[in-house]
Amino acid sequence: MVQYYLQLRDRGIATGWFRLDKADNDVDRFLAYLVEAFRAIDTAIPSALGRYDGAVANDTHGAMLDLAGHLAAFEGEFVLFLDDFEVIESPVVLGLVRQFIDVLPAGGRLVIGSRTVPDLGLGRLRAHGQLVEIETPQLRFSSAETAAFLRQQRGLALRDDDILRLQHRTEGWPAALWLVSLALRDRSDPHRFVETFDGSNASIADYLVEDVLARQAEPVRRFLLGTSVLQELSAPLCDHLLQRGDSHELLAQIERAHLFLVPQDSERHWYRYHALFSGFLRDQLRQSAPQEVHGLHQRAAQWWAGHGKPTRAIEHALQCGDGDYLMALLQAHANDLLWLGRTRTLARWHAAPAVAARLAQHPALMLIFGWALTLAHRYDESLKLLDTLQAGLAAGTLGEQDVPAVAISVQRAFILAMQDRVKESAELWHVCTPRVTPAQPFSYAMLGASYGFCLVAESRFAEARGFLEQARRRVQEIGDSFIAPMALCLEGAIDFAQGHLRNATSGFRAALAGGGAALLPQAANNTVAAAFLAEALYEANALDEAERLLNIYLPLLKDAAAPDQLITSFAVLARIACARGHQSRADELLDEMEVVGHRHGLPRMVATARLERSRVALLRGEVVAAQNQLASGCDERTWQPLGGLVTHANDTEAPAIAQFRLRIRTGRAEATLAPLKQALKEADALQRHRRALKLSILLAEALCATGQTAAGLRRLRDAVQFAAGEGFVRSFVDEGPMLMRWVGELQDSLAEAHGGDAGLAGFVARLLAAGGVSPQRPAGQPPASTAPTSAGVLSERELQVLRLLTGGHRNRAIAERLFVSETTVKAHLRSINVKLGTESRTHAIAVARQRGLLD
Missing domain, CATH: 1.25.40 (Serine Threonine Protein Phosphatase 5, Tetratricopeptide repeat)
Known part of the structure; x- marks a missing residue:
């Protein structure tokens, strides 16, 4: 991959490189660094790295939409490399990569390096001729390549029989040959080493890395082992970690020695160890100096905390063995992280044994973690925390000064709304509202957003606007927050319900863009603005923009959206597919809508899918099917709990x-x-x-x-x-x-x-x-x-295909221009021939010109 990357750069082709690690399963982090990788290709793309903790931007999900727009407009070739892709396990991140593959323009290529087959729908890409696969056997060196590598690139004077023996014993594995070259360097008798060397691919790495490490000078060895606890290295950080002052020189020496140190910026301020080496070093540290591990992590945590990077500090504190220090860091920063929408990170920390063992002693933190778990849709876990807090208040072991009872009720009301128990949520909000004050900032802000949602369902629009305005003012006082776009979306939903489509669309656009400079939301939850905006655009018949939005955002919406946004997203995509004449695609979307509804325990989502099937069947003249689907979709057990409330998706x-x-x-x-x-x-x-x-x-x-x-x-x-x-x-x-x-x-x-x-x-x-x-x-x-007329019979998309045909474009070029598959283009061509009564693309163009369809 590196060779290909360098070749492309030498040819003047724009390139970007993103080396992944397990932390990139956090969708916000992944998006931020994906955008940064693309900035190496197109510097006009806005940065996605924000002020707080140097991690996530003011609006990573808005940045994703900007990125898609920049890619569509990019002229010329570009190639993005995603390395170590096997670490990605998050379905949301995998879904985003699939969507980016679908929107890549004609000149764009994605090169993925992975030790396992990634779940990216490769069969579909393979069938469409959009995939080049280089498998393990093709990556192995031949005997001639092994000889050239060891003699010419590594400068080793080896006999022919030595090279053949190494080729056979490493099976041409490039990483193993690289390690062999390091082990052979400076040896007076390389032939003897080759004769005694043996092992399979599974053991070569450990054997050779150990050999390489053992031959380093003691200061270098200690530096390598001590810094192995770091995900990223800089000279000042290493100096603090190891309590020395020469880390800059040592880092330069290690890089010159090719000891798996990879620079992360052109100025060489930051480095990381190659994955092959870092894991081995950490194992060696645990075996040789286990008593030092906790102290190293604690000093790393202190350095990051002192430099305003609490997330990195807490990651090290989780491994430092000092529970008091860890909880002090969490108490100082967890609330800020919650306001910034870092819910996945907080939810992950909640599961750490070091946190679980001490959390009961910190009721305020329990409430924060409860919100994080709630916003991550882990309702059972958050309810357990709330039950524990409620029991403490009832038993008198906790007081209002520890955790206000109303704060627990607010979180319960929010969970009920997210579980689509809207009537119960509204009833609990009515009880909470008089007791929530600005002195409880997060509860107060969530009241404005979530209670506002319930008031909209009750058609109490004026009151809802009042509460939303309160939420906005509170957010402006506090600063960056994910709540701002949520409030903007609900204001837009009120406009939509009241028939003010233009105002609603403007509000949804503002929410998706981040809510304006005064609000600067961090966050994940402005993603729901994509669902609202797509629905408004669909209503105005802007099908292309609505479809593009949902195709990009649907993986995120499945992970983060409330029930109504999930319902409208699937329903709008299904209707767009119907409008395009792609009924099978519409059916697939409605099938998935039902599956997601069952998985998340949302019967209204399942019922709405069946109402939509009934509508489509009626348009086809399939009355019996329409009646059956309607009967299923109107089940009273689904709708009766709403108690007459009008939800957004079913307005x-x-x-x-x-x-x-x-x-x-x-x-x-x-x-x-x-x-x-x-x-x-x-x-x-x-x-x-x-x-x-x-x-x-x-x-x-x-x-x-x-x-x-x-x-x-x-x-x-x-x-x-x-x-x-x-x-x-x-x-x-x-x-x-x-x-x-x-x-x-x-x-x-x-x-x-x-x-x-x-x-x-x-x-x-x-x-x-x-x-x-x-x-x-x-x-x-x-x-x-x-x-x-023919112009009326042909859909807008079919007319687009016709116009591209007249320009001499083949199927693949048309597919790339319209961001669809070649199969879809062929389906459009068949439909055009049927509607125009033609037999070929040339005949279709002639008839279209005769009828004035291309004027």
Whole structure:
């Protein structure tokens, strides 16, 4: 890999290198350093390393979106190397890498070095011809390569039979040959060493490294062993660790001797040991000087703490054997880390034996770890901590000064909301609210966000805005926090529910971008803004941007999102797939939605997937299937616990709305009119104007279906008038051809009304185009007898494929331009031929030009 890297750099190709370690399973850390690796390729990419602890940026997940945008716009070739990839086990990080592979532009390549086969969907890449695999046998040196390496590169004067013997005994393993070369250096009789050398790949490394280490001068040996406790080395850190003053010279000497020391920056301020060497050194230290290990870790912790890096300090303190010092560090810094959203790190520390053995003596820390576990979706563990604290208060062993009882209740209310027990959460929040004060900053801020969510579900929008404003002010007083984007998202959700789509979209964009310079969120939880923003973009028919957002963020959303954001993310992606004509992909997404719902114990997520299946089946004319899915999706055991609350994900796709739709499309529209009007009246009274829009659309269709065409078109016109001001599109289009027929009828009536509203007519044309119907029909022509033109039949994506075809692009180039697979491009081509009645791509281009589709 290094050879290839150097060759690329010599050819002037932009390159970046990211050597991974186990800590990179933390998604925030991984993203931050991935962005830094890409900055070596494109310096215009903003840094993802932040001020606090030198680790994670103000907005790593926003940085990910910026990175995807920079990659898409990057001109020319680039190659990113990911080394030691076998250490990555996190499904979230693996999912992110899969998504980055999917969005790589034509000139981008990813080179992954791994000792195991990574779980990156290699079969799919292999099938699409997007994968080059170099397996272990191909990495072994041949006899000629072994000879060239040992004689020319390592300068060893070896006989031919010695080289053949080494080739046979190492099986051409490059790392072993490198170690052999180190062992042979400065030996007066290399032939004798070769004759006595034996061993398999499993034992060669330890044998040779031990030999290399034993031949070092004692000061170098002690330096190597002592510094092995460090993940990264600098001269000042090593001086403090070993209580010496010559570490700079020793580091330079070790690097010159090629003793597996890898510089981490061009100035050579920071180094790390090669993984092959560091593990061996730590084992040797434990065997030869076990009494020194704790002291080394403690001095390392003190150095990092003194340099403002508490995370690194605590990592060493966990291994220093001084529990009091460890807990003092946690008490000093855990609360700040919680505010910054470092929940995964805190949750990992909670599991450490050194913490578990002493945590009961630190109730304030128990509460902090409870929040960390809660935000990491480890609710059972956090509830155990809360139960312990509650028992201490009840028994009198803890007092309010140790941990306020309301702080425990706040955390319980939040857990209930995350478990989708919204009604119970709201009831507990009502009890907590009068008792929470700004003197309890984290509880107060979470009150604003989570209680705000419950108030939105209760349609108490003004109160929710008030609490969200309180949360914002508290966050601004404290500084960086992950809570700010959460509050922005909920404000946007209120706007969305009240029909203010443009304001909602702006708010979601601000949340995803980090909430503005005054808020600077650290964090993970602005990821949920991607789900909100994608839903708003989808509603405005910005399908490409919505799909891109969700494709990038879905792995993170599965790990971090609340139930409603998970539901909307899957539902929007499934609807986009349907709009593209990819029904099998839509089915896969709904299948996964149900699996995730079952896995996380979210029956509403499963039920919503079935409501969506019912809607799609109805559009296909599969009435029995629609009825069956609807019956399953409307199970009272799922919806009754909500107690009439309106959750965000089910504002416009709820059991009642799905039942209205089914009755209208199965000849029972007359019986639907009264309950529809009542539901519309209730939605208006609650100021849920987005829901009212959906109900108005269905009411218009029901009126037209019962022969009350004039009343139906008036109702439809009112709905379109409202939608035009905010850009609601998919609320109409997703109701399918029957509704589009009446939108076409409305277009005719507008055309016949000379001097009518040109803006409204333009929006109607936009709706028809989005629905795949030609917006240009002669006035008065009955919609039922109108055959759509080819431009209407072809989807937006199919027209994009056609235009690229005319430019001479082959399937692979088209796939790369559109960020889809070649299989998807072929499916589009088949669909184009069917719709245009053509037999080849050349014929399709000719017909498209004849019909003016490419003008």
